[in-house]
Structures are given as C-alpha cells and as structure tokens.
Amino acid sequence: xxxxxxxxQEAIEAIEAGPxxxxxxxxxxxxxxxxxxxxxATFYGDRLKGRDVSPAEFLRTVVTAVDGELGGDPTRxxxxxxxxxxxxxxxxxxxxxxxxxxxxxxxxxxxxxxxxVMAHQRAxxxxxxxxxxxxxxxxxxxxxxxxEHLVCTQLVVGDGQFTxxxxxxxxxxxHKASGVRAFAREHGVDLAESYAYxxxxxxxxxxxxxxxxxxxxxxxDLRAAAARLGWPVLDLSxxxxxSLVAAGRTLAALATxxxxxxxxxxxxxxxxxxxxxxxxxxxxxxxxxMALAGVSVDVLNEERLWTHRPAIFVANHQSALDIPVLxxxxxxxxxxxxxxxxxxxxxxxVGSVVIDPAWIDRxxxxxARATLDGVVERIRSGTSLMIFPEGTRSATPVLGPFRKGAxxxxxxxxxxxxxxxxxxxxxxxxxxxxxxxxxxVDVCVLEPETDWSTDDMSERIAALxxxxxxxxxxxxx
Numbered sequence: 393x394x395x396x397x398x399x400x401q402e403a404i405e406a407i408e409a410g411p412x413x414x415x416x417x418x419x420x421x422x423x424x425x426x427x428x429x430x431x432x433a434t435f436y437g438d439r440l441k442g443r444d445v446s447p448a449e450f451l452r453t454v455v456t457a458v459d460g461e462l463g464g465d466p467t468r469x470x471x472x473x474x475x476x477x478x479x480x481x482x483x484x485x486x487x488x489x490x491x492x493x494x495x496x497x498x499x500x501x502x503x504x505x506x507x508x509v510m511a512h513q514r515a516x517x518x519x520x521x522x523x524x525x526x527x528x529x530x531x532x533x534x535x536x537x538x539x540e541h542l543v544c545t546q547l548v549v550g551d552g553q554f555t556x557x558x559x560x561x562x563x564x565x566x567h568k569a570s571g572v573r574a575f576a577r578e579h580g581v582d583l584a585e586s587y588a589y590x591x592x593x594x595x596x597x598x599x600x601x602x603x604x605x606x607x608x609x610x611x612x613d614l615r616a617a618a619a620r621l622g623w624p625v626l627d628l629s630x631x632x633x634x635s636l637v638a639a640g641r642t643l644a645a646l647a648t649x650x651x652x653x654x655x656x657x658x659x660x661x662x663x664x665x666x667x668x669x670x671x672x673x674x675x676x677x678x679x680x681x682m683a684l685a686g687v688s689v690d691v692l693n694e695e696r697l698w699t700h701r702p703a704i705f706v707a708n709h710q711s712a713l714d715i716p717v718l719x720x721x722x723x724x725x726x727x728x729x730x731x732x733x734x735x736x737x738x739x740x741x742v743g744s745v746v747i748d749p750a751w752i753d754r755x756x757x758x759x760a761r762a763t764l765d766g767v768v769e770r771i772r773s774g775t776s777l778m779i780f781p782e783g784t785r786s787a788t789p790v791l792g793p794f795r796k797g798a799x800x801x802x803x804x805x806x807x808x809x810x811x812x813x814x815x816x817x818x819x820x821x822x823x824x825x826x827x828x829x830x831x832x833v834d835v836c837v838l839e840p841e842t843d844w845s846t847d848d849m850s851e852r853i854a855a856l857x858x859x860x861x862x863x864x865x866x867x868x869x
Contacts, residue, residue: 397659399626400504403606404511407587408685410604414691417545417579417586417602419510419572420505422523422530424591425608426537427500428630431529431667432517432609436473438488455784462855470562476545478556482549498787501533504628505608505788507599508589509537510865518581520590522572522598524564534756536788537619540769541579569597571868573732587628593617599764631819635665639827641685648684652676670747671724687820689717692868696837700808702776706798707811708791708860709780717817718778719747726776729767729797771805781853789818789864796849803844811856813863836863 396404397435410416420480421829424431449688460839477485482637512519521534530542546559576583586602587593593613599605603851607618607625653673660669682688697705707718715728732751750767753759779801781794802809821827838859841852 393643395627396504400507402626403626404507404625407508407511407515407519410515411553411585411630412515414515414518415580415582415585416515416574417581417583417736418509418517418519418571419522419586419588419598419602420509420519421592421595421598422521422525422533422589423587424611425432425504426502426509426521426533428502429500431492431497431525431533432470432473434492435488435529438492443455446706453488454678462663467647470545470564470682471558474554474558475556477547480554482547482552482554485554486531489528490532490700493536493720493751494787498536499631499818501536501788502628503816504626506537509539509696511637513538517587518579519573520572522563522568522575524562526569536790541575543575544828549823565594567708568595569601571582572598572625590614593675597766599623609707623760631822631834641828641830644681644684646681649677650683651676652680667725668853674719674722674724674747678716682716682720685828686715688827688831689720689833689835691721691837693837694721696810696840700840701725701811702771702774703808703810704779704798704802704805704811705810706770706779706781706856707795707814708864709782709785710789710814711785711821712815713833714780714814715778716813717835721812721835722776722778725774727770728768728778761850764797769800771801771807777801785816789815791857791860791864794853794855799844799849799853800846803849804848808840808842809844809856810840811860812836813838815864815867833837834867836868838863 405594413530420426450789490809509519518541519539520543521530521532521539522543524545526545526547528541530544534540536673543563545564548555548557548559563571572588573583575581576586583601584603587604587606588599589606589608590599591607591609591614592611595614596617605615605621605623607623609628610618610625615625616748617623650663653676656673656676657669659668659672663669663824702725705718705722707714728746728749729752732753735861750763750770752763756836767777777798779798781798783795784792786792813836815836816831817833820829820831820833841856843850
C-alpha cells in the first residue's frame with residue numbers, strides 16, 4: 393500500500409523484519425486509533441436525532457461529562473449510557489451498530505491504521521482490538537479489517553435485552569491492560585514480543601504491557617509520556633473531509649460536466665454523427681471537470697485499456713467518483729448496465745444521454761433477460777461495457793463478493809474481461825458525500841482475461857477476486 397507516510401512505512405518494515413507467527417500479539421485501541429473520532433458519540437448522536445434520549449438522561453449525561461473533565465471518574469458517563477439501555481433489545485442495538493458503521497463509522501477508519509493492521513496480519517500475528525468500547529461499536533470495524541479477536545467491555549444481556557449492567561469492569565485504563573494480559577495467557581501470546589497502539593493517556597498501562605508500544609495520534613499527555621518512556625509516536629492522517637473550497641470546486645466541476653455534455657452532443661449533431669458527439673461529450677464531461685476539482689489519475693498498464701476492444705471492463709466500486717474516472721479512462725465507445733430505478737436520478741440523467749445505458753428491471757426477469765440479450769448484441773457490434781461486479785458501492789476499500797452477470801455477458805459475447813483496480817476514490821469522495829476533494833486517483837489495469845466459459849466460471853471469478861485483493865493490499869510500483 394503506497395502513499396503512506398515515511399514513518400508508517402518504516403513501522404511496517406520493522407514489523408516485517410521482526411518476529412513472525414501467532415505468538416506475537418498486535419493490540420489496537422479503537423476510538424482515536426483505528427478510527428478518527430469516537431464511535432460512542434456517533435451512537436449517542438443517532439439517539440438524539442431519533443429523540444430517544446429523555447431530558448433527564450440528557451441532563452445526567454451533561455453533568456457526568458463535565459464532572460469527568462474536572463477530574464471525576466471519566467468512565468461514569470459510559471455507565472450512564474449503559475443504564476439508559478436497560479430493557480433495549482440486543483439484536484436491535486447490534487443492527488444499529490451495523491447501520492451506523494455503513495453510514496458513518498466506515499468513513500472514519502484511518503487508511504494508515506488499516507495498513508498497520510494488514511502488516512501484522514501478513515506477519516501471522518494474533519491481532520485484536522482492545523478497547524473500552526462495546527462489541528456493538530467494535531465488531532463491524534473489526535470485521536472490515538479482518539480482525540477476529542475483541543478485548544472489550546461486555547454488557548449483561550438477559551432474555552435478549554440489556555440489563556444496564558456490565559459483565560466485569562469497563563476496560564478502561566488499568567482494566568484494559570488486565571484484559572490484554574488475560575487474553576495473552578488464554579491465546580499463548582508473548583507480550584514481550586507483542587505490539588500495542590493507543591492514543592489516550594489512559595492507555596499508558598495498556599501500552600506498557602507489551603514490548604513494542606506505539607502512541608498513535610496521541611493526546612498531549614500521552615505524547616509527553618511517550619517522550620519520557622522512549623516510545624515511538626505515529627501521527628496519522630485522518631480521512632479527508634469536505635472543505636468549502638472543495639465544495640466550490642465540486643460545483644464548478646458539475647457545471648462544466650453538464651456544459652461538456654452539451655458541447656459534445658452539439659458538435660456531433662453539427663457533423664451528423666451521434667456516435668462521435670457522444671464520444672466527444674464523454675471526453676469533455678470527464679477531463680476538464682476533474683481538472684477543475686483538482687483530481688488527476690495515475691494509471692499503471694494503461695495500454696491494456698486498448699489492446700482488447702470491445703471488452704467488458706470490470707472495476708471495484710467505492711465512490712460516485714468511480715464512474716467519471718472510468719469514463720475518462722475508457723474514453724469512447726462504451727456503455728453501462730444500470731438498474732431502471734436510476735433512470736430518473738438527476739445525477740444520472742446527463743450521463744445517460746451520453747452513454748445510453750442498458751436499463752435493467754430486476755423485478756421482471758423476462759424483461760431483464762431481453763435487455764441483456766440486447767447488450768450482448770451491442771458488445772458484438774463494437775461497444776464495450778463497463779460494470780461493477782460487486783453490484784453496489786462498498787463502505788470501505790474492502791472488496792465485496794463478485795456477482796456473475798458481467799462474466800456471463802463476456803462468455804455470451806465472446807469478448808475478454810479487462811479488470812481495473814481503483815484504489816482511493818473513496819478517500820477523495822466518500823460514500824454519500826456530495827463533495828469531491830482534490831488528489832490523485834490510483835488505477836491499475838490488470839491483464840485482460842479471454843475465453844470465458846460457464847464450465848469454469850466460478851473458479852475464474854474467485855481467482856480474479858483474489859487478484860483484486862492482492863493488488864489493493866500490495867499496490868504495484
């Protein structure tokens with residue numbers, strides 16, 4: 393994973409050069425370490441928005457928070473929240489955690505923290521999230537990172553409902569250190585050879601329990617403690633937010649995109665050639681708007697985009713930016729398959745005039761088959777197809793499963809599949825965001841794959857999925 397800071401790259405090299413295997417642990421704090429910000433605030437904000445917080449509970453929360461800031465017990469505010477959950481369904485709360493992860497928390501996972509986790513996983517270390525948070529906050533993040541083990545605060549559940557109590561102490565401060573030591577004994581982990589990452593002064597005991605502690609984006613007091621104790625400090629970049637300048641450039645890009653479509657189609661009409669007009673519109677509607685937004689594209693193996701045409705181009709899907717990027721790369725003579733519900737989406741209407749998508753009615757299988765038969769004929773006549781085999785945008789860079797539709801079309805039309813790996817579009821334009829941030833989009837075009845058949849399709853799709861994962865994990869230089 394390139395694009396990392398020098399300090400993070402050096403930390404990863406040290407992990408790779410150090411002891412390997414499951415007897416080495418790697419313990420990551422959650423809030424402020426793996427993710428920017430605090431997941432508890434996200435949960436509480438959702439309850440406030442849904443008016444699920446009574447005035448009495450809100451007052452207790454404010455008083456307890458102020459008391460914690462003035463030297464009182466900083467864990468009391470969490471216990472106020474746990475008490476308020478008495479009688480709430482555990483299943484419903486777990487579902488809430490999944491929803492908030494997709495809509496809000498996924499976008500706060502630090503890219504460089506993910507790289508550190510992956511380095512420990514490649515080394516075969518026993519990786520765990522160690523946090524005072526509950527599993528309902530941690531589990532979706534851990535699953536996305538491929539982390540199996542959680543060392544966290546446990547809530548008591550009876551008959552499927554929270555009792556308002558914790559099972560044992562809240563794992564904050566020295567209790568987190570105790571939890572890590574207990575986990576190490578249970579799993580045969582040598583703490584003297586292990587690693588830990590935390591960001592708060594309360595993590596001093598936790599970090600002291602391992603041989604390789606790191607203060608990651610530390611608060612002031614932990615930074616001072618790390619300096620006294622000789623611990624390394626890593627300052628990681630947070631996920632990019634949308635600035636006012638970026639918002640203004642995004643609006644200018646959208647206006648230019650629409651103007652580019654109009655100019656291209658007008659040029660084609662003047663020449664009496666609709667195909668040329670559409671191709672010109674694609675170029676004008678992608679190149680100049682992206683330049684205005686400050687977005688450039690760094691492409692590896694760009695020549696592979698042209699060696700096999702027509703083709704079916706498949707790409708991973710992280711962001712609304714993916715389509716303009718792919719449009720800029722494919723340049724001409726291509727279309728997409730889209731669900732019919734998107735036909736009247738204002739964001740899609742301009743593009744649909746240019747690339748004439750094949751609209752699929754998923755509720756009518758006979759109609760869908762007829763539409764796809766028409767797509768096959770368009771491909772055979774020289775029009776390439778761009779498709780996202782995951783089917784929908786992923787909340788994070790983690791790759792979703794591939795559906796078979798694109799590959800069946802390749803077999804029917806007798807054309808190759810050209811895989812395109814997009815690395816960081818989700819960082820420049822986050823899921824559900826309307827703001828495009830400036831930066832460089834990394835693209836790697838993999839070797840085209842020919843001769844698709846239903847005989848070995850499942851195996852070939854699995855192998856291609858693995859190639860995408862490997863490329864994202866170890867970006868080629």
